[in-house]
Amino acid sequence: MNKKDYLDILNAGLATGADFAELYFEDSKGKGISLINGKIETATTNETYGVGVRLLRGVKSVYGYASNLSKTNLLTLISSLAAAFNDTRAATVEELTLRKNSCQITKKVPFAKINEKVALLKAASEAAKNESPLIVRVDASINENNKVFTIYNSNGEIIKDERTYIRAFVIAMASKDGKLEQGYAGPGSLKGLSFLEEKDFVNLAKEAARLAVLNLDAKECPSGVMPVVIGNAFGGLLFHEACGHPLEASSVSKGHSVFTGKLGERIASEVVSAVDDATIADEWGSYNVDDTGMAGERTQLIENGILTNYLIDDLNGRRMNQKANGSTRRQNFKYEPTSRMSNTYIDKGHSSVSEVIGATKLGLYAKSLGGGSVNPATGDFNFSCSEAYIIRDGKIAELVKGATLVGNGAKILLDIDMVANDLELSQGMCGAASGSIPVCVGQPTLRVKQMTVGGRGGELK
Amino acid sequence: MNFKKLFELAKASGLEAIEITSSTAKSTSVELYHGEIESQQIEEDTTTQVRGILNGKFGVISTPKLETAHFKSIINDIKENAAVIEKPEKAIIFKGSPKYRKRTFYNQRLVDTPIGEKIAKLYEIEKQLKDLDPRITEIMSVAYAESSFVTGINNSYGLKLSAKGAYYYYSAYIMVKENDEVKTGGEIFLSDDLEKFDITDLVRKTAEDALSKLGGTQCESKKYPILLNPDSFAALLGAFIASTSSEEVQRNSSALKDMLNQEVASKIVTIEERPLVNNFNYRYFDDEGVATYNKRIVDKGILKTFLYNLETAAKEGRETTGNGYGKGGKVGIGYQNLYVKPGKKTKDQIITTIKEGILINELQGLHAGLDERSGDFSLQTNGFLIKDGKIDRPLSLITVAGNLFQLMKDIRVLSKDNKLLLNGMELPYALIKNLAVSGK
Known part of the structure; x- marks a missing residue:
């Protein structure tokens, strides 16, 4: 197809009153390789190829997609979408011009050689296995995805972008007396295979094995209400789920978020500042342009406890009368894009880690979290801990397992009373309405005055 | 689609056999918000997975690009991927079961009913919810979605199977408020027969779910x-059945591994897999092309069988149970329609x-x-x-x-x-x- 064909399709979409039309062509390729107990188990290629078609009229949207990219098929698709509006033409697009990406956070990285990936996986697997005779199974994998897309929209823009994600996983399982426990690591980046060497993936695998073995002898976590110190890096998952999602315009704009209408108000204690930053070089959640072609931004969400901004996509921005801020994302062409996080973290504070732990007489140190979920309307959340200790008299004491953190996002932000200075980010996949996308969570070590902890170990004494 | 050329190219490139599994789904969904259609989606989703055997190992690619011009690239990726596989199990592409219990439950009327009739019910759901209780402060979403799909498998041994299905669902999500407390709730109704849908029942269950909290x-x-x-x-139960996967058992990572023919649940518990019952999940062949059948997994508390695919069955020198399901390059263990008596x-x-x-x-x-x-x-x-x-x-x-x-x-x-x-x-x-x- 040539420019005229794209213009014809966009204009067909605008024929019944839509004020904006967009074609999102994707031609991405991914490669995955996985190993179990030292032997390569699967090697796969995964191609994502198709177009997402979006029409907006005021605060209404229609969306469709297809993998048959003939002009006839696309004209049929866009016309059946346009049939949802029954007005007269409100806009026409005359010309399409290629826009230069406004910032260059990410570069194209070629796929790593398959033999280099095999070697790294084997080294990591062996290191984990050698950590202890109690290690019964090691799973490891490397996934790369070269995401390539071109957007044509009725603002007359053509926007192209390309980025290559790489992520490695290792899960080590330890067994003793019929009990099984596991440890895990999953670093990711936009930098290619060299990132995994810098991060010392082999050592991360060893650490995962060490944690699995430690957990075998861990006692069940006690339950009750107690002060909780949450560890840095992946501890930020709690902020991501309980506060990040309710700051997305998709729930804010309709009043479905606890933070709707709270701009300029105190929503967190003074020690809390939070940022969403899509512009960190090579970071897992970064991008040059978002999935509507808008440049990624650094957005201050909370400053010293005051709510300063939301994450706003183009459609919900219309409902809120606020401009989009480079956070409209989608997994691939099959998803209508909406407001999502990029690299989202609580900024570093002034205490040291030892001060935070030292100030806690009896409580829980949730060093790393396993996963969790939140209801964005109410803010109620729950998280499991993958590594947790009891704090006694200001010192880290015994390891415990099966700990769950239960609470409410809006309340917990006000209950954070100490924030340390050891900010670190951690990579993950975030699933929501527009699919599963790469994001970073992060935070320094911090303390929540009191929180409900679930576990099977009885009362904390 | 005609895959003859791809089969020929595979053979010429030294692959022992190849298999193409594909599914195509056409879906429409509509969401109502505050009395207006807020979003509408039309989707044509095609996923195809091609597996080929080189030196006894599988190489896999999943791609929607099935044009002749792309065949060479498909074969190259299969070969590159197969070359690094080290697991000892021999890759198997299935020649076919002696008998398949093929039936058609596809409801053409669902697909033929005009979308306008389906959307009209959304307005009615919203209206009834609004009038039901003053504590319902927000109707977050009322939605309709339908999907019709074809799943098929083709391989170079001449096996060719396909199945067709369709379903729809209505859903409603609301927010309720009393004093300063906010709760949300919702309900989904799923079927393949539009006549089974009862608006009042969905409205009542949606309201109950939220208000009761x-x-x-x-x-x-x-x-x-x-x-x-x-x-x-x-x-x-999903987690429990995952432990009956022969894959987990053979890897020593299932807690049920030594429990065959022993008590794993209370006497009153009987669990069946029923892929052949008449519902939207009906499947007469699994993702490896093996005929499926209804079976008891747990009978009065006793574990009767683990679930097998071709590979795990071959390892134990037994027949597969027709539970080879998987996406993304690996056929693992799965099931359709779990039923507890x-x-x-x-x-x-x-x-x-x-x-x-x-x-x-x-x-x-x-x-x-x-x-x-x-x-x-x-x-x-x-x-x-x-x-x-x-x-x-x-x-x-x-x-x-x-x-x-x-x-x-x-x-x-x-x-x-x-x-x-x-x-x-x-x-x-x-x-x-x-x-x-x-x-x-």
Whole structure:
């Protein structure tokens, strides 16, 4: 197809009153390789190829997609979408011009050689296995995805972008007396295979094995209400789920978020500042342009406890009368894009880690979290801990397992009373309405005055 | 589609055999918000996976690009991927089962009914919800979605199977408010027959789900008898059945590995896989092209079989159970339509027998709060305190903790009333002896 064909399709979409039309062509390729107990188990290629078609009229949207990219098929698709509006033409697009990406956070990285990936996986697997005779199974994998897309929209823009994600996983399982426990690591980046060497993936695998073995002898976590110190890096998952999602315009704009209408108000204690930053070089959640072609931004969400901004996509921005801020994302062409996080973290504070732990007489140190979920309307959340200790008299004491953190996002932000200075980010996949996308969570070590902890170990004494 | 050229190219490139599994789905969905259609989607989704065997190992690619011009690249990727595989098992592409129980449950009327008629019901749902109760402060979404799909398998041995299906669902989500407390709730109705849809029933269940959560408090931390509703029972049962996967058993990572023909659940528990029943999940062949059949996995508490695909069956020199399912390059173990045999008492009759206990409506955080291997779980729940045989009050922000394998043995009663869920499971309520609950 040539420019005229794209213009014809966009204009067909605008024929019944839509004020904006967009074609999102994707031609991405991914490669995955996985190993179990030292032997390569699967090697796969995964191609994502198709177009997402979006029409907006005021605060209404229609969306469709297809993998048959003939002009006839696309004209049929866009016309059946346009049939949802029954007005007269409100806009026409005359010309399409290629826009230069406004910032260059990410570069194209070629796929790593398959033999280099095999070697790294084997080294990591062996290191984990050698950590202890109690290690019964090691799973490891490397996934790369070269995401390539071109957007044509009725603002007359053509926007192209390309980025290559790489992520490695290792899960080590330890067994003793019929009990099984596991440890895990999953670093990711936009930098290619060299990132995994810098991060010392082999050592991360060893650490995962060490944690699995430690957990075998861990006692069940006690339950009750107690002060909780949450560890840095992946501890930020709690902020991501309980506060990040309710700051997305998709729930804010309709009043479905606890933070709707709270701009300029105190929503967190003074020690809390939070940022969403899509512009960190090579970071897992970064991008040059978002999935509507808008440049990624650094957005201050909370400053010293005051709510300063939301994450706003183009459609919900219309409902809120606020401009989009480079956070409209989608997994691939099959998803209508909406407001999502990029690299989202609580900024570093002034205490040291030892001060935070030292100030806690009896409580829980949730060093790393396993996963969790939140209801964005109410803010109620729950998280499991993958590594947790009891704090006694200001010192880290015994390891415990099966700990769950239960609470409410809006309340917990006000209950954070100490924030340390050891900010670190951690990579993950975030699933929501527009699919599963790469994001970073992060935070320094911090303390929540009191929180409900679930576990099977009885009362904390 | 004609794959003759691809088969020829594969043969010429030294591949022993290849197999193409594909599914094409056409879907439409419409969402209503504040009396207007807020979004509408039209989707044509094609996924195709091509597996080829080189030197006894599988190479895999998944791609929607099935044009002749792309065939060479497909074969190259298959060869590159197959070349690094080291697992000792020989790759198998299936030549075919002697008999397939093919039936067609495809409901053409669902697809032919004009979208306007389907959308009209959305306005009616919204209106009824609005008029129902002043505490319903926001109708977050009322939606309709339908999908029709064709799944097929073709291989270079000449096996060619395909199946067609369709389903739709209506859903409603609302926000309710009383004093300063906000709760959300919703309901989904799923079927392949438009005549089975009852607007009033969906409205009533949506409202009930949200309103019943208002005024929730925590309860005293201790052990309580627990009545699981079908949704929360399903969440736990899914993890239990995952342990019957022969793949996990052969890798020594299933807690049920030495339990064949032994007691793994209470005597009243019978669990069946029923791929051949008439519902939207009906499948007469699995993702390897093997004929499926209905089977008892657990019979009166005794574990009768593990679930096998071609590879795990070959390892034990036995037949597959037709449970080879998978996406993304690997055929693992899966199942269709899990069914737990119901009991004699209704849910309400069971409640009258409970002096003090908890009815659980929702289990959250399963992906993290449950360790499938050890069976230990600690999960956030919402539910109701039962006192002296009656629902006493709603509970919120409580956690229940226990062990899945013990829980299956501690099932005391199963209800007569059961529910068909989105994932194809059809389950009753289950009364569990007790679980540790942490509240205040």
